[in-house]
Amino acid sequence: MTKDFLFEIGVEEMPAHVASKSVKQLADRTGKFLKENGLGFKEIKTYSTPRRLTVLVKELDEKQADVDEVKKGPAKKIAQDADGNWTKAAVGFARGQGMSADDIYFEELKGVEYAYVHVQKAGKEAKEVLLGLDEVIKAMTFPTKMRWDSQDFEFVRPIHWLVALYGSEVVPVEFLDITAGRKTAGHRFLGDSVVLANADDYVEALRDQYVIVDADERKAMIVSQINDLVNSHNWQIKLDASLLEEVNNLVEYPTVFAGSFDQKYLEIPDEVLITSMKDNQRYFEVYDQEGKLINCFISVRNGNKDHLENVISGNEKVLVARLDDAVFFYDEDRKYPLSHFVDRMDSVSFHDKIGSMAEKMTRVRIIGDYLAKRFGLSAEEVADFDRVSGLYKFDLVTQMVGEFAELQGVMGMHYARLAGENENVSVAIKEHYMPTTAEGDLPKTKVGALLSVADKLDTIIAFFGAGMIPSSSNDPYALRRYAYGIVRILLNEDWSLPFDQVVPEIVELLSGKTPAKLPQGAEEDKQLADFIRDRIKQFLQKNNYQYDVIDAVLASSEQDPSQILAAAKVLQQHHDDKAFKPVVESLTRIANILKKAKFSQASPVDPNLFEDRSEQDLYNGVEALANVKDHAELYEAFVALQGVIDRYFDVNMIMAKDEAVKNNRLSQLAAVNDLAKRLGDLSKLVIK
Template identity: 65%
Template sequence: MTKNYLLEIGLEEMPAHVVTPSIKQLVQKVTKFLKEQGLTFKNIKPFSTPRRLALLVEGLSEQQDDVDLVQKGPAQKIAQDQEGNWSKAAIGFANSQQMTVDDIYFEDLKGTSYAYIHVQKKGKTAQEILPELAGVIKSLTFKTRMRWASNDFEYIRPIHWLVSLLDDVVVPFSVVDVQAGRQTKGHRFLGDPVVLARADDYEEALKNEFVIADAADRKAIITSQIKELAAANSWQVNLDQSLLEEVTNLVEYPTSFAGSFDAQYLAIPEEVLITSMKDNQRYFDVRDQDGKLSNHFIAVRNGNRDHLDNVIMGNEKVLVARLDDAKFFYEEDQKFPISHYVDRLNNVSFHDKIGSMAEKMQRVQKIGQIIAQQFALSEQSMVDFNRASEIYKFDLVTGMVGEFAELQGIMGQHYAKLAGERDAVSLAIKEHYQPITAESKLPSSKVGALLALSDKLDTIITFFSAGMIPTSSNDPYALRRYAYGIVRILLKQKWALDFQTALPELIAGLDGLTPAPLPKSGAETAQIASFIRDRVKQYLQVADYRYDVIDAVLASIQQDPLKINQAAQVLEQHHDDQQFKPVVEALTRINNILKKVKPAGNKVVDDTLFENDSEVELANATAVLMEQTDFEQLYEEFVDVRPIIESYFNDNMIMADDDAVRMNRLTQLSILNRLSHQLGDLSQLVIK
């Protein structure tokens, strides 16, 4: 027979972003606890609102299974000394079974006496076990915690009530000074306390007191209400999922409503309006049927429809105050030329160890000029880049960005357009922040991509130079994210950049442009190159390449993310081909030989030392391979060369007695091995 168990933690209002991860954590920890305790169950249904974390364990077993088994321990000669005293091993064995050494007995097994314990335990009831959930509740972790009253206990918010019901029976325990019982609370303003008769009554009882306890149900209600408002007014509404999730976790009883603002504010860039509505007020923006931003919004109230007109008026009033501020800053910022703001950047610190924001822009321009030489950009693109790099941080000191920090780059684009800058320049100002997250949008333009790449490279180089290098557990300046962005930009643009050779030139070009001492040794430069290369591995893992393909290409001679990725594509594509295994085996055989013995510095093959046609054929085939710059073509050539390699090994003794012949053959194999290492260390591949 099974029962249903209800656990609820009643709290002061939690921040919206905490609710979902907290209920997931509670479900995970309770699931683990029940399994460890040997209590089976059919399902755990979670409930969460800003004021509660709860779950209903359905089909919970009434008690643990009884235990009746014999456990084998150490040999008697280990369990006891010659005087019959118990050893630590015997005591530990008994303790592990929650027994004592008095329970140990000995029996022979294949001529050796071993210690045994007969364990007989009646399973505990769920009623006896569940009070230990107090420890699970206390174990929940939060990024921020607080104390209340005179308690030393810390939690996300003060605990006001606890519910612990096994069917209709209270399972008593306490957390701090709060006793678990059967009383929960309804909506803070609309509902009353509820005494639950049974665990199964929870969801319906709260609904009667204006609490929709199931977060999925609240989200569905909000979605439906917004769609109804949109349909009734012929609006288009983008149901931003992050905002929808946040609003769901801000309310217990959702009622959606529409409001409006004066159309004069539509003259402000729409990003400003959307930010004011979404980020500051948690409103959904509205568009007309042509996709143009409308002077309306949709919001969600934590309550019913009573006095909704007053609620709408209050929300409109608050929004207009924000829009008045935005309008003021927008108009004031345009009173000064871009040069005015650029000059002010001399007094804005990028980092106290690295220099000002103006100095950063100088370094970024220098980096872009150096690396662009490899990207074949047009003359106009470079003119646009140089202009963008001179001004791209100017909006940081505008009034609008000072008020709405999330609009940096976006306002730079708008103000640059208004000032008459070319579209490529204004777009690059916006795009240089991209990608903002590991998977977010990349720059769409060449100029924007070059500016974003140069900006991120400068940040990594200068922070490493200042000794602020990420550790395995700490990356306060998000340098890994910047490096991952660099990799993604290079791959999207199909730009080749070998960091091992590019970084020394970049660092030399930055000399005198930062107070931080730039890397002097090859080891310091290699550390930065390795840091970026590690993000290539991350990219390949996210792209779901085979682990052995990733290992192979990262062990290659390549230091260019684009080429490493291209090599991975080729190996992944052909991994299951019929010819793949014999090709890899042939090239791996060469690699294994050269691990044991290397040519004495010879780089050129002497064809006068050839003794048979197979050496000539391999030399001719190698010459063709050396001309291949495309990895797909290189692999196809290796497929064709594979029989020649096999003939070469059949016809030649590599370790010939003649020193010159031996070294010539090793040199020939060494050149072929270097060519194969453009794809990767093929010995890392797992082939069947």
């Protein structure tokens, strides 16, 4: 026999971002608790609103299985001492089975007497087992927890009630001074409390009290109401998934409404309007059919349609107050030339231990000019970069960014345009923050990409120089994200940047030109290069490269992300080819021979020492490889050279008696190996 079991934790309004995760956690913990206690069930459904976390366990066993089994223990001579007293071993055995030593009896097995106990236990009823669910509540974790009243227990918000119903029966779980019952709370304003007759009544009984407990259903209601509004007005909307999720977890009974604001506010940049609506007020912004932002917004009320006009006019008033502020800042900021703000970069700290923003901008210009040469940017692009590097942080001291910090870069772009800066310069100010998340959009312009790389590289060099190096668990300044951003931009632009070589050169260029401490010496350079290398690994993993390919390419001494990626692409692409295995095996064989011979004194190969034609063939083949363009071509060349290499090994004894011949052959192999290493450490490849 089975019944459904309902367990609801009633709380004060939870943060919107925890509800969905927490109810899943509750389901996982409840499931684990039931399994550990030997109670079977079909499935666990979850329900959540701002004020409740609920699980409904479908078809939960009515009781645990009975136990009726004979357990064998130690031999009699171990179980009893010479005087016939129970030994520790015997007592322990019995206790382990939930019995006492007096329950032990002996039976013979293959001529030896052993201790036995007959364990008979009636399975506990589900109702009894479920009383232990307070353990599940105690085990719950949250990003932020709080104490309330006078006790030490912490939860996401104060707990007000518990419902625990097995079928129609209450399971009086006790927690703090609350005893679980069958009474739950309806909507805070629209509903009354409800006494549930059965676990299964939950969803419908609360629906009657204006609580839609199923988060998916609630979300569907919001979406459908939004669609109705949008369609009836011929609008368009971008249904931001995270905003929808948040809004859904702020209401128990959703009613969607639209409001509007005066057209005149459309003069301020879209980003400001959107931030005011979306981030500050949790509204959806609205577009017309041409995709232009219009003077309307959509929001969701926690309630029904009654008196909706109050709610609409109240929300409109709040938004207008915010937009008035924004207009004020916009007007104030535009009273000054950009230089007014740039001049203040001296007094804006980048970091206490590193220096000011003005100093950072100076370093970034030096780094960017150096990189621009490497990347082969045009004179025009370099000129734009030079211009923007002297401006790009200025919006940090504008009033608008002071109020809306999330608009840094965006406001800089707008203000630069208004001040007559060209499009490359203006856009680069915004793009230098990109990517703003690990997998976020990359800069679209060359100048923006250059500024972003230079700015991030400067940040990493400066922090490493100041000794603030991220550890595996602690990266307060998000240096990992910056490094990952650099890697992504370099690969996206196909810009080559061998870090082992570049970082010391940059440090050299900067020294004497900045008060900031710079990384000194090989050890720090290596740490920095390794740090960036780990981000290349992250990139390859994220892009589904096989682990052995990743291991192989990262084991090489190559430090240029574009070279490493190119090698990985080739290895991944050909990994399952027929030709792959023999090529990799012979190249690995060469590496092994060199390693075994501890050969490090390679000298130019001398054809005069050749004894067989196969030697000349390999020599010619390797010479021809000197000019391969890329990794794909290199790999193809190795495939073509496969037969030559095999014959070389068939015919020639590498470790020849004649020392000069031996060294000549090893030098030949070393030449092949140097080329092969451009693909990585091939011995790391797993080949079937």
